[in-house]
Amino acid sequence: MIVKEALLQGEKQQIKEFLTKFSLKMDEVEGSLYLEDDDKIVGTISYLGNIIKCLAVDPLYQSENAATLLINELISRLNEKNIYSYFVFTKPMYQNIFLSFGFRLIVKDDKVVFLEGGNDKIEEEIKKIKRKLEFYLGPIEENSDIACVIVNANPMTTGHEYLIETASKNHDQVVVFVVEEDKSIFSFQERLTLVYLACKRLENVAVIPSSKYIVSSLTFPSYFLPSDSVDTELARIDALVYKNYFKKIIHFKKRYLGKETKEKMVKYNEVLKEELGEDIIEVERYVEDGVVVSASLVRKYLENKDLDSALKYIPKGNQTFFSLMVKDKYGI
Amino acid sequence: MSDIQKIGSAGSVESNDCLVTISASDHLEVEIQSIVDAFFHDQIEKVVLDTLKEKGLNNVKVSLQDKGALDYTIKARLLTAIERMEAK
Structure with a gap:
């Protein structure tokens, strides 16, 4: 498994198709990373400014630390851009995944959780x-x-x-x-x-x-x-x-x-x-x-x-x- | 407002590693989040403080997200983060 950056239009299209499997729409993003195994996309994550979005991992790979790979790579790329504080908006069911990466809960309601990670509190x-x-x-x-x-x-x-x-x-x-x-x-x-x-x-x-x-x-x-x-x-x-x-x-x-x-x-x-x-x-x-x-x-x-x-x-x-x-x- | 801050970061949140972020501050502050906090909080803090002392740093804010890193991992990550901060 290897994390790659989506640079080509074709890659971006594939990510979009991958996301539809999870009934997620591709949102406006600045850049995307994806995880590849056997020439197949098995996970993806994107960002816009300091907001992390569109994280999805193929269920078959969920036990293999795939999300960790993606989040780590994304955080180090954001750090390179001098972004040390970042936000996530996600569904309440994913709250614990982000908490385990050291993200902190800001607010939540029954549909959305808003978390922050990194340096600023x-x-x-x-x-x-x-x-x-x-x-x-x-x-x-x-x-x-x-x-x-x-x-x-x-x-x-x-x-x-x-x-x-x-x-x-x-x-x-x-x-x-x-x-x-x-x-x-x-x-x-x-x-x-x-x-x-x-x-x-x-x-x-x-x-x-x-x-x-x-x-x-x-x-x-x-x-x-x-x-x-x-x-x-x-x-x-x-x-x-x-x-x-x-x-x-x-x-x-x-x-x-x-x-x-x-x-x-x-x-x-x-x-x-x-x-x-x-x-x-x-x-x-x-x-x-x-x-x-x-x-x-x-x-x-x-x-x-x-x-x-x-x-x-x-x-x-x-x-x-x-x-x-x-x-x-x-x-x- | 994006005032450029002196800040450095190293490591990851993989198992047996830790993510260290260090930034210039007006006082010393160490913040530890660890999966083995109950057992090793004091030990982790000691490693961080000793390393900072070695480098002669008093006014910094260190935040550390630990996933069970060993002492020398923590020290190595911290030293790298310090160098990255000072390179700015």
Whole structure:
């Protein structure tokens, strides 16, 4: 038995076929390894960034340490890429396999387990975030009146500004987490800068990266779930991580959400409300001149190269920087 | 935020081996996960601490996932991890 990296299209196709035997779909991946015996695939594992996914081993080989070979090889490859902390989302039935490799349980529900392995520990990482926040906002105690807003802000609009302002008025301290991913049209750095600029005038607001522990739809692997339950599960995991770690350690009292209109996101907010109950405050969408402001509206204007209309929904403090930024991106 | 961290790792989680990860820290911290923890925790810790002392390292975080490695395996893995960390 030998572990190989899938480089050719043909190999990738074979892995895909192999996975269907386990009723798994091939998810979006960065690279895949497979285990070969007699010119046949008998096991496979893949990764995307720091997320390990699509592990499957032929039942005939399960007693031969095949999973260990694959996981070891993958971990050393991730280490070569300077990734020393990694995550796994899997079915509860596989929880023990990963625990035996030294992975630690973060949260679980009846359909998904979320584990982490490697160097960083969630409690310590969130305590680090807390220390950073105290630098901006002053001491955070158990009874501090502190709230948080999690935004993707792709790009930051007056709607986001309104949501953050509302939280800032109602609470002593407010934390804005910007989702840390480079898959949106605007890069993470750009989005963070825009949010930071817009919030600069609000003294009780700190803007920081969301950390890799705030799970988003872009990284959440869904290949082992029936497609109708993906959004609900994602929201549930998000809620559990928030409740068991962020809320517990940073003592958040409320989490602010913007009211959603898209069906998918409405469902997401529903689940959050279900899990977190009174901790959730849903703020009505910001309406400007009878138009409901949203990031997708701004993106639509930009695609039509209509910068003036787009700028109407961009916070004042951002407009100069924003115009410069979209110049290259959209050729306006 | 990906601040480049001084970190090194060596070994595997196969039987009779251990996976050692060592990173720069502001204090000494040794963390051991072992399948024979109940019997050999102290012994494993001693090997790690002795090796660190030999290399004169005081402010590091070592985490070790042990699958029943013998003393000299642990020491060899740790030394390699230290060299990989220092090569960065």
